[in-house]
Amino acid sequence: MPRILLLVDRQENRRLLVEWLSPRYEVCASPDDDAIAQRFDLCIVDSLAFQRCWKHLQARQDREHPVFVPIVLVSAHPKLKSQQPQLWKIVDEIIVTPIPKTELQARIERLLRKRQQSLQLKLGSIEGLETQGSQADRLLALLELEADLHHAIERNELQAYYQPIIELATDRLVGFEALVRWQHPQRGLVSPVTFIPLAERTNQIFEIDRWMLKTACTQLQQWQSRSPDRPTLQMGVNFTSCQFHDETLCETIATLLDRLNLHPQQLKLEITERSLLEPTDTTHEQIARLRSLGVEFYLDDFGIGYSSLNYLNSFPVDGLKLDRSFINKIGINANTSEIVQSAIALARKLNIAVVAEGIETIAQQAQLKQWGCQYGQGYLFSKPLDARAIAPLIHRFSGDRTSG
Numbered sequence: 577m578p579r580i581l582l583l584v585d586r587q588e589n590r591r592l593l594v595e596w597l598s599p600r601y602e603v604c605a606s607p608d609d610d611a612i613a614q615r616f617d618l619c620i621v622d623s624l625a626f627q628r629c630w631k632h633l634q635a636r637q638d639r640e641h642p643v644f645v646p647i648v649l650v651s652a653h654p655k656l657k658s659q660q661p662q663l664w665k666i667v668d669e670i671i672v673t674p675i676p677k678t679e680l681q682a683r684i685e686r687l688l689r690k691r692q693q694s695l696q697l698k699l700g701s702i703e704g705l706e707t708q709g710s711q712a713d714r715l716l717a718l719l720e721l722e723a724d725l726h727h728a729i730e731r732n733e734l735q736a737y738y739q740p741i742i743e744l745a746t747d748r749l750v751g752f753e754a755l756v757r758w759q760h761p762q763r764g765l766v767s768p769v770t771f772i773p774l775a776e777r778t779n780q781i782f783e784i785d786r787w788m789l790k791t792a793c794t795q796l797q798q799w800q801s802r803s804p805d806r807p808t809l810q811m812g813v814n815f816t817s818c819q820f821h822d823e824t825l826c827e828t829i830a831t832l833l834d835r836l837n838l839h840p841q842q843l844k845l846e847i848t849e850r851s852l853l854e855p856t857d858t859t860h861e862q863i864a865r866l867r868s869l870g871v872e873f874y875l876d877d878f879g880i881g882y883s884s885l886n887y888l889n890s891f892p893v894d895g896l897k898l899d900r901s902f903i904n905k906i907g908i909n910a911n912t913s914e915i916v917q918s919a920i921a922l923a924r925k926l927n928i929a930v931v932a933e934g935i936e937t938i939a940q941q942a943q944l945k946q947w948g949c950q951y952g953q954g955y956l957f958s959k960p961l962d963a964r965a966i967a968p969l970i971h972r973f974s975g976d977r978t979s980g
């Protein structure tokens with residue numbers, strides 16, 4: 577049921593509106609301005625209350641933009657419209673009282689339909705966002721999350737988790753994949769599956785990826801400097817194609833690696849096909865420049881995109897990451913097993929690395945090893961963990977297990 581907020585100070589008007597609207601709508605007739613922060617689908621305000629709370633209403637509209645939040649002003653002055661044209665910035669409709677009940681309802685219905693359409697448009701563009709509840713609740717949750725995400729970096733709410741990558745033939749640790757987590761003050765740990773699609777749509781992904789790049793490389797340097805004798809470790813960082821629009825990308829990465837004394841080959845940038853859907857000349861140039869520096873590119877989630885083979889043809893990559901959805905069907909689905917074997921053979925033919933994602937059982941590991949898959953990551957070895965929890969694993973998977 578649509579929720580209508582009544583900010584009507586004139587008692588008689590308020591009583592009448594509640595009486596007319598209550599059977600059809602959930603009416604909130606709170607005199608409290610805080611009600612503006614709660615969910616509502618339409619607000620009816622009179623000129624007295626408007627003078628008091630127009631700023632809150634405007635903030636609410638800005639926050640929900642581009643979703644339509646209808647605001648209706650009721651007034652006894654027919655000339656208000658022409659006298660105060662600036663009202664239209666906030667108010668969508670002025671209802672001059674007295675007004676017949678049926679006309680009022682028809683006008684409200686029209687505005688609510690418009691809101692519904694704008695809600696649907698917005699929801700249609702955010703499939704992938706995991707929220708529960710009614711459509712309006714979901715949208716509100718999304719808008720809140722979107723607004724909160726703007727401050728996540730500055731408030732230190734993002735965390736880097738790391739998942740070990742293991743050389744299957746030797747069980748040795750070769751490096752990590754860095755995976756972002758968001759410690760939301762109210763919602764707790766938010767999965768990247770929820771907020772990365774949102775960040776991609778609002779371009780906040782640019783800042784998030786940059787933060788992860790810097791954080792993960794700095795962490796790698798720290799681990800490396802604590803065990804100077806161990807072979808160099810690598811770091812996989814997920815990267816979105818919007819980074820390629822930044823002309824200084826190559827210099828930024830070169831300077832970062834140089835400052836941290838890391839070899840460019842230690843950095844593997846993981847790109848999904850989804851992110852490369854519309855590659856431009858700039859993307860090709862940037863990838864070529866970074867590769868000539870020594871930085872490696874891996875095609876992430878290989879196999880689940882529209883044209884994995886086509887991408888392989890047009891992008892010179894250094895490795896493939898076989899998607900988890902294939903790995904977890906090894907030994908269960910004969911076709912999938914064939915596909916995995918072929919993908920491994922293909923990578924070997926192309927002389928590029930292959931990493932199996934999402935290894936959860938010893939049987940999967942053994943099978944992949946037998947098929948010649950070089951590297952693997954998955955819960956069998958370790959879930960993604962924060963830096964502190966990873967430190968002991970560096971010794972466990974470093975081949976020094978015999979020494980304890």
Ligand code: C2E
Binds near residue numbers: 739768877935936960
């Ligand atoms: P991805 O890059 O393919 O990362 C692998 C995902 O598989 C991670 O999910 C990891 O936790 C999960 N995983 C690894 N091993 C297993 C396993 O054995 N079983 C199961 N069930 N899952 C396993 P996560 O951390 O939730 O990340 C999801 C996706 O979010 C990532 O997929 C990546 O596409 C994206 N993402 C994460 N961090 C970042 C980031 O910093 N930047 C960008 N652009 N995307 C990121």
Ligand code: MG
Binds near residue numbers: 753814846876
């Ligand atoms: Mg990845």
Ligand code: MG
Binds near residue numbers: 897933
């Ligand atoms: Mg992946």
